[in-house]
Amino acid sequence: MTDALETLRHEVRAWLEANAPKGWREACTSHDAFLATQRDWFARLAEAGYAVPHWPAEWPGGGRSLAEQKIIYEELARADTPRLLLSFMSTYHAASTLFEWGSPEQQQRYIPRILDGEIWCQGFSEPNAGSDLANVRTRAERRGDVYVVNGQKLWSTMGQFADKCLLLVRTSSDGAKQAGLTYLLLDLKAKGVTARPIHQIHGDEEFAELFLDDVEVPVADRLGAEGQGWAVAQSTLSSERGLTLLELSARMRGALWRIADLIRATGRDGDTGILRDFGRLGTNVDATCALADHFLAIRIAGEERAGDASLVKLSYSRTLRDFTALGVRLGGMDAQYHQPLLFGGGMETGNWMADFMNSYAWTIAGGSDEVQRNIIAERLLGMPREPKSWTLEGAA
């Protein structure tokens, strides 16, 4: 570790000691409290210059190397601060896509507003376009200076709280299904947009579905050319640079005390079976942390291979499932009695059944475990790809 990086670590740590919110997890018993916590924490981080270290240097708070970003995330995890859930899609997905595809005008219009707290969500998935994303059927028809959009989007994280949406639409049904896609920037306040929160299995509403009924989107709010949507969407999907899993793994390690406390509270500290399971879990958590760390190191060194990111995600998602399942098992009947959710409290809140159910967010969202396994097998290990079907499924 170089001196400059060590200095940064001390700086961030000192700042967090003075500024990290306390008791926020317990306070987040309502969506309003969650939103207030998130907005306030993002504003403080933005002011201190730690909210968008991954942005290019010409933007305030940007220009940090991956090694510096890693330190900031490690310190945020260590201080157990709220994860930036509300602004995540804005500072990563929206910003990265705008940096790569946005015109200077589009960048000037949207990027500063992200720092002011404008919230973006992603409108990619649909009822018939999940893992098979190219199957998008939401139609956009050009009429003069606007596109008129009709369709339904699913699984828009934080969609019910967002101001803007990264929208993938179909402008043509001819040829390869990827080639008929176009990428739009949608104002969720526009006429004809309805956002409905989706109740997940543990009762939280992190996702929304969006109904688009003759919604007009100015042609000026198109990213890339018409028909280029698939390529633009790829940069959205690859915008996150491996730091999230590094942070989440570090937080998972930091939360092992919850299992330890539970073992003691339930008098299982002499139970060799439980001790073994706890030992194995701790080792799997350590291994996942080491893998996330290794992944970032090879990314910094420019040695990353296609599929490496999938190894980290799969390792994390399975370990998180084991972690929360052990909590449920140790919690016995207490874990079965319903407890109110702590919104945005992280993956390991100690509300074990809720945590267990929430762990599916990582085995399904962001490319399911099954998709990750395909990527590892085909791209990392060079096993042959499934023959492709190029037709649009479920088309009326």
Added chain:
Amino acid sequence: MSMTRAELQDAARRAFGEGGLAADAGKSWSLIAEMGWLMMAVPEDQGGLGLGSEATGVIHTELGRALVPGPAIAQMLVIEALSAADGLAERDDLLARAIGGEVMTASLAGAGATGLLRCVPDADRASHVIVVEPTRVMLTPLANLPITPRETWDKTRRLFDIRLHETPNGLVLAEGDAATALAERLEAQLLFALAGDSLGGADAILALTIDYLKLRHQFSRPLALFQALKHRVANMKTWLSASEALFWSRASDTAAALPELGALKAHATSVYRIIAEDTVQLHGGIGLTMEHHCHLFLKRAMLNCALGGDNDHWEEQAGRQALTASA
């Protein structure tokens, strides 16, 4: 990856390349000594290379990858103990002989045995054996000790039991607190070595299996096209990658406690066992014959699980330690 690690890996793979799988024991032993691998961790002022656990980690993974037979792990334990024996007059001479390839051995069974030393590789051709007692670590000449060969299913290792005299004698390498500390260090090194050996083996058999799945056709398509098989292989690759990352992170962590190394050994040998077990299945009929390499990996994997203290024990110890640490 540091240059040292990459260079060492490269040198080892060239030495034990494709044809070296389950190599001839005599040839591979002289190669190991010639390449200087036994002196890797010995300080430079004692005639060694002064490299740390990263370097020995490479050696163990590469020996495991090529299923190299012989007592390298035990020999490196002896060398570590000799290297620590600063007060011993005969030290420099013995160390030079051990580094040069004169077989000196040690038990791979893990802590706990008295009277009977179990799982001692190549005792029939060794000049000395390490004896660990509660307050003493000794190097004992093997000349007059009764040894019993214990044939294992895994033919890449040759293990023996050694019955010790009631009051074993030999050169004292460490006494008192220093002996306790040395014994713990040797145990940690054994666990680390077994983990490395396992990860190298797991990586090798996984790669061979993927090649086989790409080549072998059934129902007019390569086996590698079946998603059910792809997903199994992808899981194996994920577990292996996580275990490798843990191994290299422990290699550079000089403060790692014994239960953490035990947990690493449990993790790596379990990954090896799971992969070796499933790769026999993935090879189908040929996998359950001796005509294919699969069985060699399976047997070495199962043996590695049992050596160094069983995995249930280490997982429990790791759990206990984590519980204490969080109190």
